[in-house]
Amino acid sequence: MIGVSFSRMLVYAAFELNRNYIASTLCENRERPWLHCDGKCYLAKKMKQVEEKEKNEERQTQKNLIQDSFLPVSFPVVFTTRLLRVIEIPYNKPVITGYPSIIYQPPRA
Numbered sequence: 001m002i003g004v005s006f007s008r009m010l011v012y013a014a015f016e017l018n019r020n021y022i023a024s025t026l027c028e029n030r031e032r033p034w035l036h037c038d039g040k041c042y043l044a045k046k047m048k049q050v051e052e053k054e055k056n057e058e059r060q061t062q063k064n065l066i067q068d069s070f071l072p073v074s075f076p077v078v079f080t081t082r083l084l085r086v087i088e089i090p091y092n093k094p095v096i097t098g099y100p101s102i103i104y105q106p107p108r109a
Helices: 007-017 018-028 040-069
Strands: none
Touching: 007 018, 007 040, 018 040
């Protein structure tokens, strides 16, 4: 946790402590001294790497927080019902007379 918080400062401190070595060995512009880079290109690369690492860790932390907040918790769901009113509808059996009785006959065994 502390390393993540102070990672930029640690990278800069390491750069300042090893500035001569970085400028003479690791610098991309060591063959072009008129640019006066003195290892700043290396420092910029390292700072960018640290920033990307911090962003990835922040995304992972947010993802973990979201996953932790949406843990499935089982709890009983109870539905209650209450009868409000019974409505009775009268049923009148239709009376069919005459000719339909010829059509509607029970099956013969």
